[in-house]
Amino acid sequence: MLALSRSDVKELVPMREAVELMKTAFHELTEGRAQAPVRAVVEVNDDPSAMLMMPGFVPASNALGFKVVNFFSGNPAKGLPTINAIVCLIDAETGEPLGIMDGGYVTALRTGAVSGAATDLMARSDSKVVTVIGAGVQGVTQAAAVCSVRPIEKIIAVDQRPEQLVRYREMIEEDWPELADRVVTATDVAEAVAEADVICTATTARAPVFSDEDLKPGTHINGIGAFTPEMQEVPPATVIRSRIVIDNLGAILAEAGDLLKPLNDGLIDQSKFTTELGHLVAGSAVGRADDEEITFFKSVGNAVQDVVVARFAVDRAKETGTGVSIDLTA
Numbered sequence: 001m002l003a004l005s006r007s008d009v010k011e012l013v014p015m016r017e018a019v020e021l022m023k024t025a026f027h028e029l030t031e032g033r034a035q036a037p038v039r040a041v042v043e044v045n046d047d048p049s050a051m052l053m054m055p056g057f058v059p060a061s062n063a064l065g066f067k068v069v070n071f072f073s074g075n076p077a078k079g080l081p082t083i084n085a086i087v088c089l090i091d092a093e094t095g096e097p098l099g100i101m102d103g104g105y106v107t108a109l110r111t112g113a114v115s116g117a118a119t120d121l122m123a124r125s126d127s128k129v130v131t132v133i134g135a136g137v138q139g140v141t142q143a144a145a146v147c148s149v150r151p152i153e154k155i156i157a158v159d160q161r162p163e164q165l166v167r168y169r170e171m172i173e174e175d176w177p178e179l180a181d182r183v184v185t186a187t188d189v190a191e192a193v194a195e196a197d198v199i200c201t202a203t204t205a206r207a208p209v210f211s212d213e214d215l216k217p218g219t220h221i222n223g224i225g226a227f228t229p230e231m232q233e234v235p236p237a238t239v240i241r242s243r244i245v246i247d248n249l250g251a252i253l254a255e256a257g258d259l260l261k262p263l264n265d266g267l268i269d270q271s272k273f274t275t276e277l278g279h280l281v282a283g284s285a286v287g288r289a290d291d292e293e294i295t296f297f298k299s300v301g302n303a304v305q306d307v308v309v310a311r312f313a314v315d316r317a318k319e320t321g322t323g324v325s326i327d328l329t330a
Contacts, residue, residue, distance in 0.1 A: 002314055002323040004101035009109070010175065012316040013309055015141070015148045018113035019120065021312060023281045025058055025304040026117070029248055030278025034058040036303045038254050041228075047074040048204075048228075056303030057092070063311035064092040067103050067303060073204055076164075082136060083107055089310040097328065099314040103306070104137070106313075110305035112141025114247065114277070115200055115222035118297035120149040121280040122245060122287030123220035127197035128153045133189065133209050133233070134202035134225055135159035135168035142200035142222065143183075144176045155183045156192045190214045201225050201233040206257075212237035217292040227300040229257045234296065236262040242296035244273040245280060245287060255300040273298070 004012070013021075028034040040053040048071075055066040069085035076082060085103025090096070119127075127150045132139040135157045143155045157168045165185035173180045186192045193199060193214040203209055203225040212235045221242070226233045239262050246252045252259060252273065262268045277297070279285035288295050317323045 001097045002099040004323045006102040006105040012313045019116040021308045022114045022117040025308045026278040027281040030276045054303035056307040061308045063307040065089040065307040067306040108141040112145035116145030122295045130198040131156040131192045131196035132200045133158045135164045138202040140171045158192045208235040209233045221296045223298045226257045231257040234258045242294045247299040
C-alpha cells in the first residue's frame with residue numbers, strides 16, 4: 001500500500017485535472033453507475049464538530065474507497081486546521097488497500113475542483129473577478145479552481161478576521177504562487193459581492209453571508225460551505241431567483257441548509273433544484289440561459305469526488321515512484 005503526503009497529492013493531481021475528474025464523477029453518479037451513500041455523521045461537540053464517514057465507488061474510474069473527515073470549528077483558535085481527514089483507496093477486485101493519503105488536501109482540492117467544474121459549465125465566459133467569502137483552506141482552492149477555468153484577473157478574499165486574510169495570502173503564495181498578484185483582501189462583503197462575476201462561499205455560517213441586492217446581473221455562485229440543514233450561506237431571495245444546479249439530490253435533501261431552509265419555509269418548491277451537475281456534463285441540461293441570469297451551484301460534498309482523486313493520485317504515484325510503500329501485513 002502506498003502512503004501519500006499532502007505535498008505528494010498536490011504534485012500528483014493538478015487542479016485542472018481535478019476539475020475534469022469531478023465532471024466524470026458526477027456524470028457517473030447522475031447516471032446511476034456510481035455509488036455514494038449519504039455520509040454518516042458523528043456529532044462530537046457543540047462548537048460544532050463532527051466526524052464524517054464517506055464511502056464511494058465509481059466503476060468507470062475503477063475507484064473504490066472511503067474518507068474519514070473530521071470537522072472541528074474550534075481548531076483555528078488552537079492554531080490547528082479546521083479539517084483533518086484521511087482517504088483510503090481500495091482495490092475494486094480484491095478488496096486490498098491500495099493507498100492512504102492526507103484527506104485534508106484531497107478535501108480542499110476536490111471541493112475547489114467541483115466548483116471549478118460548475119463554474120466552467122455555468123459562469124459567463126468573460127468572468128474576470130472572483131470573490132471568495134471565507135478565507136480558509138477551502139477558500140484557497142475555490143479561487144484556484146475558478147482561475148483554472150475562467151480568465152480571472154482579480155481574486156477578492158473576504159473575511160471578518162484580519163489575521164485570516166493574512167494567512168490566506170500566505171497560503172496562496174505557498175501553494176498557488178502564480179495567483180498571488182491577483183489577490184486582494186477585504187472585510188466589506190457588500191463591495192466585494194457587487195464587483196464579483198463569480199462568488200464562492202466557503203464558511204460555516206448559519207445565516208446568509210451576503211445580501212441579494214448586492215449581486216450584479218449574470219453572477220455565478222458556488223455554495224460549498226453549508227453542509228448541514230442548520231447551516232446557510234446564500235440568501236433565500238437569491239435562491240428563489242437563481243437557476244440552481246446541485247451535486248446530488250439525495251445528499252442535498254439530507255444536508256443542504258441553503259435549499260432546505262427556503263424549501264421548509266414554503267419559499268421554493270423541490271422542482272426548483274432537480275438539475276444535477278452530471279446533467280450539465282451529459283448535455284441534458286444547460287447551466288445558463290443568458291448573460292443576465294443568476295446561477296447557483298450548491299454542493300455538500302460527495303465521496304465520489306474523493307475516490308476518483310485518490311485513484312488518479314495512486315496511479316500517478318506508481319508511474320512516478322512517489323510515496324512510501326507500507327506492508328500492513330508485516
